[in-house]
Amino acid sequence: MARNFMKLEFPSLSRNESFARVSVAAFVSQLDPDMEELTEIKTVVSEAVTNAIIHGYEGKEGIVTVTCSLEGNRLELIVEDQGVGISDIDQARQPLFTSKPELERSGMGFTIMENFMDEIEITSELNRGTRVRLVKSIKSAHALGH
Amino acid sequence: MARNFMKLEFPSLSRNESFARVSVAAFVSQLDPDMEELTEIKTVVSEAVTNAIIHGYEGKEGIVTVTCSLEGNRLELIVEDQGVGISDIDQARQPLFTSKPELERSGMGFTIMENFMDEIEITSELNRGTRVRLVKSIKSAHALGH
């Protein structure tokens, strides 16, 4: 599979979460993942995009960017916002940690991303924004060709 | 329904047509169009994106940009390329006109876009690229709000 990519930008409205999931999953379909892998990828997009919307922009309007690159059977997914940023990334990554318990957040977003993807890299700067880079090898992809 | 938009960029590979079509469809779904309207919009995306890929870039690699804006029940769709451009737009819009009969093109792309959308505006500059702007009111849309 030759290289391919896509870039998606949209305002931080929670109703855009569903369309972002579909876009990424439809794009990744060209690697022919199995249905479980596809569900995992959709879940990861949901978690990362929701984080950008509710934590990054805290309900204010901003732009969320999702970039998706394919090379061989490897998917790289980057979700970015120019929001408030994360002061303590290690703490944020702890299972069950949430800074917004009042919104009934589970604190499991980053844990889910880590579990469903092979690599996760979080970079953030206060009041500049957050970038979550996720990599996954699609194991079931038709090994070679087309 | 408050304003919303999305911007999508991808390389001019024909395998990106289906994901672009589905991305727009998933985005427009928030207006709750009926099946017929949705099919029309998908067909239009397919025609415009295919034109950018096969005519605009003629198989060479370039970036296709799809922008989608919603305001009230009005959808604005813009498909752009930085390809070869169109020398005679009036001729290009003629039903059955195609510059690539060898590719078994029907020459009906622009005619279909005109028929399925309320407005079409084509701007093009030779060797600079083409921009097709399409507007449609979603008649069955949940008027406002939620």
Place this chain on the structure above:
Amino acid sequence: IGEIQRFLRDDSTVKISRSLKETARQIRRVRDELSKNMGRQPHINEVAEAMGMEPAEVVFAQEALRQPASIHETVFE
């Protein structure tokens, strides 16, 4: 009763939320069947082929089952 509710809610046009839900349920059945027969998770292309749909369209239809379009749909189904 579900049929009646569906009929009552129906206006002349078919809303995608409902029509796609039917397709999405079918996709789920096909997926379950394939994984039973093959003893593994089907790939998206296998499900798409069995449905006679493009893979991207399968993804799109699947999403219809995720969020109830209205409280009615949740209550009556």
